[in-house]
Amino acid sequence: xxxGEIGAGLRRLQLGLNTGKIGLTVPRPLDPGGTVxxxxxxxxxxxxxxxxxxxxxxxxxxxxxxxxxxxxxxxRRLVEDLRALGAEARVEACDAADRDALRxxxxxxxxxxxxxxxxxxxxxxxxxxxxAETPERSARxxxxxxxxxxxxxxLTLGTDLAAFVLFSSAAGVLGSAGxxxxxxxxxxxxxxxxxxxxxxxxxxxxxxxxxxxxxxPAGRLGRADRARMARAGLVPMPAEAGTGLLDTGLxxxxxxxxxxxxxxxxxxxxxxxxxxxAPVLGDLAAPARPRRRTxxxxxxxxxxxxxxxxxxxxxPEDERRDALLEAVRGHAAEVLGxxxxxxxxxxxxxxxxxxxxxxxxxxxxxxxxELGRRLPAGLAFAHPTPERLAAHLAQVLAADAPQVRGxxxxxxxxxxxxxxxxxPREGEGAPSRDGHGLVDLMLRACRTGRAGDGLRMxxxxxxxxxxxxSALDAGDVPPPKRLAEAGGSSAAPVLVCxxxxxxxxxxxxxxxxxAALEGRAEVLGLTHPxxxxxxxxxxxxxxxxxxxxxxxxxxxxxxxxxxxxRSSGAWAAHALAGQLESTGVPPEGLxxxxxxxxxxxxxxxxAGRVLLEREEEMRLGDDARATAGGGHLAxxxxxxxxxxAAPALVLRPEAGAPGAEGRAHRFTWDPPHEExxxxxxxLTMLEAGAPETAAAVLRWxxxxxxxxxxxRPCEAVR
Numbered sequence: 001x002x003x004g005e006i007g008a009g010l011r012r013l014q015l016g017l018n019t020g021k022i023g024l025t026v027p028r029p030l031d032p033g034g035t036v037x038x039x040x041x042x043x044x045x046x047x048x049x050x051x052x053x054x055x056x057x058x059x060x061x062x063x064x065x066x067x068x069x070x071x072x073x074x075x076r077r078l079v080e081d082l083r084a085l086g087a088e089a090r091v092e093a094c095d096a097a098d099r100d101a102l103r104x105x106x107x108x109x110x111x112x113x114x115x116x117x118x119x120x121x122x123x124x125x126x127x128x129x130x131x132a133e134t135p136e137r138s139a140r141x142x143x144x145x146x147x148x149x150x151x152x153x154x155l156t157l158g159t160d161l162a163a164f165v166l167f168s169s170a171a172g173v174l175g176s177a178g179x180x181x182x183x184x185x186x187x188x189x190x191x192x193x194x195x196x197x198x199x200x201x202x203x204x205x206x207x208x209x210x211x212x213x214x215x216x217p218a219g220r221l222g223r224a225d226r227a228r229m230a231r232a233g234l235v236p237m238p239a240e241a242g243t244g245l246l247d248t249g250l251x252x253x254x255x256x257x258x259x260x261x262x263x264x265x266x267x268x269x270x271x272x273x274x275x276x277x278a279p280v281l282g283d284l285a286a287p288a289r290p291r292r293r294t295x296x297x298x299x300x301x302x303x304x305x306x307x308x309x310x311x312x313x314x315x316p317e318d319e320r321r322d323a324l325l326e327a328v329r330g331h332a333a334e335v336l337g338x339x340x341x342x343x344x345x346x347x348x349x350x351x352x353x354x355x356x357x358x359x360x361x362x363x364x365x366x367x368x369x370e371l372g373r374r375l376p377a378g379l380a381f382a383h384p385t386p387e388r389l390a391a392h393l394a395q396v397l398a399a400d401a402p403q404v405r406g407x408x409x410x411x412x413x414x415x416x417x418x419x420x421x422x423x424p425r426e427g428e429g430a431p432s433r434d435g436h437g438l439v440d441l442m443l444r445a446c447r448t449g450r451a452g453d454g455l456r457m458x459x460x461x462x463x464x465x466x467x468x469x470s471a472l473d474a475g476d477v478p479p480p481k482r483l484a485e486a487g488g489s490s491a492a493p494v495l496v497c498x499x500x501x502x503x504x505x506x507x508x509x510x511x512x513x514x515a516a517l518e519g520r521a522e523v524l525g526l527t528h529p530x531x532x533x534x535x536x537x538x539x540x541x542x543x544x545x546x547x548x549x550x551x552x553x554x555x556x557x558x559x560x561x562x563x564x565x566r567s568s569g570a571w572a573a574h575a576l577a578g579q580l581e582s583t584g585v586p587p588e589g590l591x592x593x594x595x596x597x598x599x600x601x602x603x604x605x606x607a608g609r610v611l612l613e614r615e616e617e618m619r620l621g622d623d624a625r626a627t628a629g630g631g632h633l634a635x636x637x638x639x640x641x642x643x644x645a646a647p648a649l650v651l652r653p654e655a656g657a658p659g660a661e662g663r664a665h666r667f668t669w670d671p672p673h674e675e676x677x678x679x680x681x682x683l684t685m686l687e688a689g690a691p692e693t694a695a696a697v698l699r700w701x702x703x704x705x706x707x708x709x710x711x712r713p714c715e716a717v718r
Contacts, residue, residue, distance in 0.1 A: 028162045028163075028202075029057065029058075029162065030053065030057045030058065030059055030116055030117050030162050030163060031116045031162060032058045032059065032060050033060070033112075033113060034061065034113055034114050034115065034116030034117070034162075035061040035062070035063055035109050035110075035113045035114065035115050035116065035117075036053055036059050036061070036062055036063070036115075036116065036117035036118075036119065036163075037062075037063045037065065037106075037109075037115060037117070037118050037119070037152075038050050038053075038062060038063070038064050038065065038119045038121060039065045039066070039096045039119070039120045039121055039122035039148060039152070040065075040066060040120075040121040040122035040123060040167075041062070041063075041064025041065055041066055041091065041121070042064055042066040042068065042069075042072035042073075042074065042075045042078060042091060043066065043072075043121070043122075044213040045121050045167070045211060045213055046064065046066070046119075046121045046122075047074070047078045048213065048239055048242075048243065049119055049121060049243070049246070050062050050064060050078070050082060050089065051081065051082065051085065052243040052246065053117075053119075054082055054085045054086070054087040055085060056243070056247065059087060059117070060086065060087050060088065061087065061088050061089075061113050062082065062087060062088070062089040062090070063089075063090050063092065063105070063109065063115075064078070064089055064090065064091045064092070065091075065092050065093075065094045065096055065105065065122070066091070066093065066094075066122070067093065067094075067095050067654070068093060069091055069092055069093025069094070070091045070093065071093070072091075073695075073699070075091050078091075079091060092105050095143075095148075096120070096122060096144075096148035096151060096152060097143040097144060097147040097148040097151060098151075099151045099155070102148075102151050102152070102155060103155055106155055106156070114159070114160070115156065115159050115161065116160070116161060116162050116163075117161060117162055117163040117164075117165075118152055118156060118161060118163065118164045118165065119163070119165045119167070120148065120149050120152055120165065120166050120167060120189075121167040122144050122145070122148055123144055123145060123167070123169075123182075124140050124141050124143070124144035124145070124679070124688075125141070125179070125182055125688045126140055126141050126181065126182075126680070126684050126687070126688040126689075127178040127179055127182075127357075127358055127687060127688045130180060133180060133181065134613060135662075136658060136662060136681075137181065137684070138181040138184075140655065140681075141181040141182050141185050142181065142184075142185045142188075144185075145182075145185035145186060145188070145189060146185045146188040146189065146192075149166055149188070149189050149192055150192065152164075153192060153196065157201075161201070161202050162202060163202055163204075163250060164196060164201065164202045164203050164204075165204050165205075165206065165246075165249070165250070166189040166192065166193055166203070166204070166205040166206070167189075167206055167208060168186040168187075168189040168190055168205045168206060168207040168208065169182065169183070169186040169207055169208055170207050170208060170209045170210075170234065170258055170260055171183040171186055172184070172185075172186035172187035172189075172190055172207055173190075173207050173258055173280065174232055174280060174281070178357075178358040178361060186207065189205050190205050190207060190256050192205070193205035193255040193256055194255050194256065196255075197255040203255050204249050204250065204252075204254070204255055204256075204257070205255060205256050205257070206245075206246065206249050206257055206258075206259055207256065207257070207258045207259075208237075208242070208258075208259055208260065209234045209235075209237060209258070209259065209260020209261060209262070210229055210234045210235065210236050210237060210260065210261075211236070211237050211239075211242055212236035212237055212238050212239065213239070227334075227335070227336060227337025230263070230266040230337065231266050231267065231269075231334075232266065232267060232281070233262045233263050233264055233265075233266045233267045233281060233284070234260060234261070234262065234263075234266075235260075235261040235262065235263045236261070237259075237260065237261045241261065242259070245257075245259035246259070262284060264281075264284055267281050267284075309370070309371045309372045309373070309397065312324070312371070312397055313397040313398070317394065317398070320394045320397060320398070321390055321391055321394040322390075324390040324393045324394050324397075325346060325386055325387060325390035326341065327367070327370060327390075328363075328367065328386040328389050328390050328393070329341040329342075329344045329346065329386050331363055331366040331367060331370075332344045332350070332353070332355075332363055332386060334366075335355075335359050335362050335363050335366070336353060336354055336355070336359070344386060345386075346385065346386050346387040346390075347385050347386075347387055348385060348386065349384050349385055349481060350363075350380040350381070350384055350385065350386075350389075351381070351384065351481050351483060351507055351508055351511060351525070352481055352482055352483065354515070355380055355511065356508075356511035356512045356515055357377075357508070357511065357512065357618075357687065358512075360377065360378065360379070360380040360381060360508075361377045363379070363380055364376070364377055364379045364380070367379070367393065371393065371396075371397065373396065376618065376619030376620075377618050377619065378504075378508075378618030378619050378620045379392075381506065381508045381618065381620060382618075382619070382620050437623065438457070438458065438461060438623050438626040438627065439503070439615070439621035439622065439623070439625075439626050441454065441457065442454040442455075442457070442458060442503070442611065442621075442626060443611065443612065443615060443621075445457070445608070446608035446609075446611050446612045447612065449608070449660065451604045451605065451607055451608030451611070452604035454608075455604060455607065455630060455633060457630070458503070458626050458627055458629060458630025458631075458633075459630040459631065459633060459634040459637075460630075461626070461627045461630060462537060462627040462628070462630040462631030462634060463631075463634075464627075465530070465536070465537050465627055465631065466536045466537070467536055467537050467538065467539040467543075468529075468536045468537075468538060468539060468543055468547075469539050469540075469543055470543060470546060471543070471546045471547040471549075471550050473536070474529055474536060474538075474543075474547050475535065475536055476535075477527065477529045477535065477547060477551070478527045478532075479551055479554070479555065480496065480507075480524040480525060480526050480527075480551055480552070480555045481507045481524065481525045481527070482522070482523070482524055483497070483507060483510055483511060483514030483523040483524065483525050484514035484515065484517045484518045484519075484521060484522060484523035485518065485519070485522055486519065486520065486521055486522040487518075487519035487520070489520075492520060492521050492522060493521045493522070493560070493561070493562060493698070493701050494521070494522045494524065494556055494559050494560065494561040494562070495517070495521055495522070495523045495524070495561070495562055495563075495564050495591075495697070496524045496526065496552055496555070496556070496561055496562070496563050496564065496587075497509075497510040497513070497514075497523060497524065497525045497526065497563075497564045497565075497566070498526050498548070498563060498564065498565040498566070498569040498570075498572050498573040498576065499525070499526065499527070499528060499566065499569050500566050500567040500568045500569040501528065501568040501569060501571075501572065501629060501632040501633050501636070502568065502607060502610060502611060502629045502633075503531075503611070503615070503620075503621050503625040503626045503628065503629030503630075504611065504614050504615050504618060504620045504621060504625065504629075505528070505531075505569070505629070506525075506527060506528075506531065506620075507525025507526065507527060508525075509525075509566060509686055510523065510525050510564075510566075510686065512686060512687055512690035512691075513686050513690040513693060513694050515690070516690050516691040516693075516694035516695075517694050517698070520698065521698065524552075524555055524556075526548055526551065526552075528544070528572070528628065528632060529544070529547060529628075530624070530627075530628035530631060530632070531624060531625050531628040531629075532624060533622075533624045534624075535624070535628075537627075537628060537631040537632075538631075538632075538635065540635065541572075541575050541635050541636065541639060542579075544572060544575070544632070544635065545572070545575045545576045545578070545579035546579060548572070548576050548579075549576060549579045549580050549583060549585075552576070552580065552585075553580075553583070553585050556585075560588050561587055561588065562587050562588050562589035562590065562591060562701060563576060563577055563587045563589070563590050563591070563646075564591045564592075564593065564697065565590075565591070565592050565593065565595065566593040566594070566686060567593065567594060567595065567596070567610075567682065568595075568596070568598075568603075568632075568633065568636070570592040570593065570595030570669075571595070571598060571636045571639065571641070572632075572636075573590060573592065574590065574592070574641045574644065574648075574671070575639075575641070575642075577590050577644045577646050578642055578643075578644050581644060581645055581646070586645060586646060587646045588646065588701075588704070589646055589647055589648070589649065589700070589701060589704055590644065590646045590647070590648040590649070591648075591649050591651065591697050591700070592648060592649070592650045592651070592669060592673070593651050593685060593686065593693065594650075594651065594652055594653055594657060594667060594682050594685065595650060595667065595669050596657075596667040596668075596669075597667070597668065597669065597670060598636045598637065598638075598639050598640075599638075600667060600668075602657075602659065602665045602667075605659045605660050605663075605665070606657045606658065606659055606665060606682065608660070609658045609659060609660065610658075610682070610683065613658075613683065614683075641670070641671045643671070644671070647674070647704060648671065648672065648673035648674065649673065649674050649675070649676065649697070649700045650669050650673045650674070650675045650676075651675075651676055651677075651678050651685070651693060651696055651697070652666070652667075652675060652676070652677050652678070653677075653678060653679065653680045653681045653682055653684070653685040653689070654677050654678070654679060654680070655679075655680060655681035655682075655684075656681060656682065657681065657682035658681055658682060658683065664681070674700070676696055676700070678692050678693050678696050679692045679693075680692070680693075
């Protein structure tokens with residue numbers, strides 16, 4: 001029995017539960033003369049662990065691995081800080097999932113200072129709902145966690161280690177919305193620790209709760225994410241508490257621990273409101289009062305009753321819409337962490353309220369469960385206010401009303417009423433993608449490798465839509481949406497974000513990017529004209545940029561700002577920069593996120609993958625969006641970016657742009673620019689990788705303001 005559990009041992013002896021003596025074991029300390037390896041060693045959590053090992057465990061030699069290596073932000077400062085504490089740290093660029101690269105690094109450890117400890121803290125988070133999950137996305141998550149852990153295990157089997165510590169996540173124990181692959185990869189680490197223990201090897205797996213750090217998976221959480229964590233009882237854990245729990249894990253002999261700060265009030269309140277409680281939290285979050293009193297207390301606290309979908313469908317139209325509006329506002333408020341539905345006004349845009357792709361999915365799940373229908377993940381973006389969403393849901397339920405009244409349907413009246421009142425079965429109530437509309441045909445073209453033919457079809461259809469020649473003739477176009485506020489700082493930058501040009505694009509692409517900048521920058525999202533029914537399309541690039549320039553000038557109102565353009569939206573952002581400069585309102589910078597050149601022959605392949613992955617999940621497409629995407633792409637056919645005075649930064653994702661059959665493409669951008677690399681791929685750099693992308697943008701803007709020399713251009717590969 002571990003010496004730290006001596007109290008439990010004495011109780012066993014007192015109760016007569018043990019025969020003979022109880023032997024106490026003392027954990028083997030880390031050898032100051034050895035080397036300790038830390039994966040993810042240049043990240044916030046890895047650096048925190050490295051400093052703690054030096055201060056509290058006497059470690060004097062550290063080998064810090066990360067994919068960026070010495071080029072990682074703060075890597076040099078971390079090495080200097082460790083040296084000031086009396087330790088020598090070597091930083092190596094190494095993907096621990098690459099067995100050959102890892103073997104070379106391990107072989108470089110000097111014999112006089114052998115490897116004595118391994119701390120695997122590396123992680124890649126690529127959030128995705130089940131509908132959006134792909135083998136490639138899962139592979140990235142599993143590589144950083146599971147494959148790297150297995151490689152470390154196998155390549156150190158002949159090494160006399162004092163510690164082999166795996167940093168897992170409570171996501172593998174509790175589950176986490178949109179993190180199926182991440183939860184599974186962490187569960188693998190839990191199993192690996194048990195496997196090593198069975199072999200008599202040192203192992204402990206710590207399935208961490210929520211760390212209070214500014215980067216890494218925990219630092220990527222926005223307000224809505226933290227509200228969701230609070231409903232699960234997870235409280236941000238200060239660094240001192242976390243490192244203290246690390247010491248507890250090292251001192252014990254349990255192979256799997258879940259160190260976290262837990263507040264049962266969150267799960268209890270959630271259970272009172274919804275009747276749902278994760279089984280694994282049942283004992284921890286159980287209410288103190290008897291069950292019969294719980295129900296009375298819940299009624300006094302104004303619990304929102306669960307609605308009967310069949311009864312809703314029978315209501316008169318106005319009452320049905322009002323009831324659904326109440327439901328939408330209530331669920332939206334809870335998803336965002338508000339205590340009262342009044343915090344979400346009926347006409348507030350979901351995007352401007354703080355919703356992103358994951359919280360939109362949570363809202364969809366709640367409404368789908370309450371209404372007993374399958375609903376698309378992009379519901380909150382297709383119907384962007386509670387009022388409009390409630391009206392849409394009212395129409396959806398109205399279609400069921402004749403069935404509820406018992407009109408002839410397969411299975412009779414009883415089957416119809418049952419269908420409305422229960423959760424949907426597979427395939428029921430899901431929007432069809434088997435028809436012959438424009439969206440259906442486009443997706444079919446993507447699935448069969450004919451995305452180019454599909455895009456040309458949309459361009460031809462767009463030619464039949466009304467157009468405007470100047471901003472004066474554009475009609476009503478939504479103004480820029482405020483996605484993040486700067487927290488009252490007049491020195492904070494203003495970022496004006498230009499979406500891509502595909503049919504499922506829009507300001508929602510930047511929701512998680514904006515969440516990462518909340519309080520540090522004001523983020524505005526433009527909406528391209530023509531993507532809503534009744535809107536006109538621009539007749540030329542100049543008409544598009546004239547309209548956007550007018551809206552940008554009104555939104556920034558004399559303040560300094562920078563433009564951000566993503567993928568094909570980079571073309572519009574570059575053209576917009578030129579238009580603004582010609583009117584005397586120049587942007588201070590132009591940030592382009594993985595832009596291709598318009599004539600790049602690989603565009604169709606990448607566009608096909610993007611449309612399939614996002615449209616089949618979000619279901620935003622309709623005829624207006626489909627033809628608008630085709631029309632905007634047609635504008636830039638043959639377009640070449642002209643000179644602009646604004647300094648430009650091109651951010652490239654390290655994994656490139658996804659193509660067919662697992663290919664990864666790396667684009668080039670011809671106009672003058674600085675170039676830097678960030679995490680993720682063409683899609684995820686604004687999703688799971690959004691915080692890293694946001695940090696790179698802020699860092700570049702700060703350097704420009706401070707007059708620091710520009711980045712060295714990276715060599716692009718076409």
